[in-house]
Amino acid sequence: MGKPIVQLQGVTKRIGSRTIIDNLTLDVPSGEVFGFLGPNGAGKTTTIRMMVGLMSITSGDILIDGHSISKQFEKSIRHVGAIVENPEMYKYMSGYQNLIHFARMIPGITSHRVKEVVALVGLESRIHDKVKTYSLGMRQRLGVAQAILHKPKLLILDEPTNGLDPAGIRELRDYLRNMARQEGVAVFVSSHLLSEMELMCDRVAIIQNGKLIDVRSIQGSDNSAKSLRILFEVEWPESALEVLAASGLTGISEGAGVIAIEGDKELAAQVNESFVRSGIKVYGIRADIKSLEEQFLEMTGGEGIG
Amino acid sequence: MVDFLNLIRNENMKMFRAPRLFVMLGIVLALVIAISSVWFTVDKGQTAMWEVIITETMFLYWIVTIFAVIVASGTVAEEFSTGTIKLLLIRPWNRSKILLSKYISSLLFALFFAIVFLASLLLVNWIFFDLLGNGESVERLSQFTSMSNSEYMFKYYGLLFLNTVMTVTISFMLSTVFRSSVLAIAMALFIEIVVNNLMQLLAFVKYKWIDYVLFVHLDLTKFVGGNVASDGKTLGFSLSVLGVYYVIFIALTWIIFNKRDVAS
Structure with a gap:
């Protein structure tokens, strides 16, 4: 700059x-x-x-x-x-x-x-x-x-x-x-x-x-190494949580078949593999990055955005 | 300096591109033709050309001032009402220079209109009362001086135009201060209709301060015959009083325009 x-x-x-x-x-x-x-x-x-x-x-x-x-x-x-x-x-x-x-x-x-x-x-x-x-x-x-x-x-x-x-x-x-x-x-x-x-x-x-x-x-793709909140959309959330617990990870059920874990990209791949191996269908994986709008609302206390 | 002339060119462009200009020119020309042709039919062209011209000037000149005021007050107020003032003020020119360019082009417009008015009077009445008519020529327009007719006209117009300059300046101030041309135009109408016709009455009131009231001095045409009017006042005194008011008005206009936050 x-x-x-x-x-x-x-x-x-x-x-x-x-x-x-x-x-x-x-x-x-x-x-x-x-x-x-x-x-x-x-x-x-x-x-x-x-x-x-x-x-x-x-x-x-x-x-x-x-x-x-x-x-x-x-x-x-x-x-x-x-x-x-x-x-x-x-x-x-x-x-x-x-x-x-x-x-x-x-x-x-x-x-x-x-x-x-x-x-x-x-x-x-x-x-x-x-x-x-x-x-x-x-x-x-x-x-x-x-x-x-x-x-x-x-x-x-x-x-x-x-x-x-x-x-x-x-x-x-x-x-x-x-x-x-x-x-x-x-x-x-x-x-x-x-x-x-x-x-x-x-x-x-x-x-x-x-x-x-x-x-x-505004972050671009430079946060790959950082710890993220990763959301998995799976077929059976209960058995998915059990699979996670077996490998020493804690997952949080977000409802509607979504579980959240904390970790980096590598972890996401490993968790996905173990889900698939246990016969749990994975419908989607995404990082939960807060949009600017959410951050903004958080900071300004949810006041109206003009 | 050349750059500053560009600012004036800009202001002139905006004044002359505005569609109302043709309406104004049309009204002036139509009024002159209408009055002259009626006069011509009634007296069958017996009146002398100069007499018609001076009479029509007395009846119609105020239109020149009013149109000049409409344009001058619009030049600042309209930039505010349309928001274009913001685009104008973010150029490398300080506000005083922007305002000066607007003031100068307002006066140029007034001059242009006064000339157009006089030219159409001369042309129309020359055609009616000199070419077509058979009016005897008037030896002297002014009964108490030995001026020639054109000299008399020239001086008469000069004094009228001083009134226009003063009125335009007052309206320019009002429109800059209040960002609206309505008050400015109302004030100009008041000056043209009330002040220029009735202020002679005020001069009979015997208070000393009356001599320093602006309105008493706005009509300068009483000095056309000489530097001392029939009421004993001198042209020099009237011009000095007007000069003081002029400086105050200009200073107020510039100070307020420079200080103002543009928030519209």
């Missing part, structure tokens, strides 16, 4: 006597897709608004590529591309005019680059139509296009999969991962679709009531 592109240092936001964001500290390095999770009202959007300078920071600071967003706004925002909430555009102008509008605001964007970005988000055929005729998915693409026009080092997307169909979500996911891998862009995504975040992100932060609860990596 590269050097940190965005650094939140003890960021606090108070409005009146209410503390909305409380002492938030995190780093996102280049080349990482970073997920930002939390229930409704946890402060996700407020944090993003502070990161792009739409809201003032009560105390603490946010550095983007080493520049403070509050003190060196023009320098730091230059490296940021963002969609904050819905991708709002000027509906009475065409998609192309919208892009030209934003391209003019940053020096050095050629019309060639505009065409390139249009092709990248797959809007060539409709780019000269008025935005009011676009579907939500097309507006989302146009939103992405305006965010990446100036090749930002940090891409901030607030709820990017809202209103996209499954194919669109998949496309966006692949695209974001590509941006991170190949161009070294740091991608900061907030979403309420937990399973989506699991597929998209390298790391996720979970916040609740404005406080950072946890930052964790």
